[in-house]
Amino acid sequence: MARLLVIEDDAEIGGALQAALERHGHHVAVVATGAAGLRAAAGDPLDLIVLDLGLPDLDGVEVCRRLRSTLPAVVIVMLTARSREMDVVVGLEVGADDYLTKPVSSSELVARIQAHLRRTEPSHTSWRSRSLGALVVDVASRRVTVAGEEVPLRRKEFDLLTRLVAEPGVAVTRETLMADVWDEHWHGSTKTLDVHVASLRRKLASVGADAPRIVTLRGHGYRLEADPTAARDQ
Structure with a gap:
């Protein structure tokens, strides 16, 4: 069972994602602001964070930067409704591992998350x-x-x-x-x-x-x- 954090201010999206991920046996916490996300990430160890860039308090890119500085190993998947490619590029440069553009279905997002959680070690290596x-x-x-x-x-x-x-x-x-x-x-x-x-x-x-x-x-x-x-x- 993986420990996941969803930072998403849209209650409908956050709730649907939490329900879908918990059906796969994961422990999921959902928060609605960047500040709450940073506090939650400072608690129990996490395997993956889903981060919406469009948060009501802090800029999502800045939240990503802070998360990466304190959690170098955690997987960060960004959600963005922004159309500008530069926002995505900056998010990836400051520490995100992946991104999906809204609107995105819960099934697609869960599939992407599951793929990241499976990849604890590159499958193409047979050497130390x-x-x-x-x-x-x-x-x-x-x-x-x-x-x-x-x-x-x-x-x-x-x-x-x-x-x-x-x-x-x-x-x-x-x-x-x-x-x-x-x-x-x-x-x-x-x-x-x-x-x-x-x-x-x-x-x-x-x-x-x-x-x-x-x-x-x-x-x-x-x-x-x-x-x-x-x-x-x-």
């Missing part, structure tokens, strides 16, 4: 750690280092890098990355992927030239640029 040049990805400890310097990554950033390093030098399609890292039934925008790739690039680049590069293959996907013979399983 992998080295690729100066890069070391340790799945067991969920740590990434480049030339001995640790690179702090969020949950989905780590999962994305793990998927790319599983096939160094190989072009991986956008569809494959979305299926392996997010949800095999994903049919929405892949903006989530683009933002996470951009953030991962910045973090790898910040530790110096020894870090591998993520190359964009327009119209196809991404490739982790490194000598494939340098990779080894342990």
Whole structure:
């Protein structure tokens, strides 16, 4: 049973979501404001938070930023009725793992949440750690280092890098990355992927030239640029 927090000021949406998730055996708390959400998140450990960006007191993006700073491992799924793409991008950049645009059915949202809860470890890994040049990805400890310097990554950033390093030098399609890292039934925008790739690039680049590069293959996907013979399983 997972512990979930829903921060949603629409009582009808919050109630329907709570009922649907509790039918799946989860413990669900629902609050209507950003301030109440931050207080609730400071209590018992949580596995996932559903966060509406359109809250009556605090800006949802700011709430997301504060949640991520105190809960680095929790999954955050944003709900947004905002039409501006930039709002979604900013929300993802400050810490959200995923988003859905309203109106959204309870069944679709529950399916997405269930997919996130199942993904406690990337399904494509059969190894404990992998080295690729100066890069070391340790799945067991969920740590990434480049030339001995640790690179702090969020949950989905780590999962994305793990998927790319599983096939160094190989072009991986956008569809494959979305299926392996997010949800095999994903049919929405892949903006989530683009933002996470951009953030991962910045973090790898910040530790110096020894870090591998993520190359964009327009119209196809991404490739982790490194000598494939340098990779080894342990």
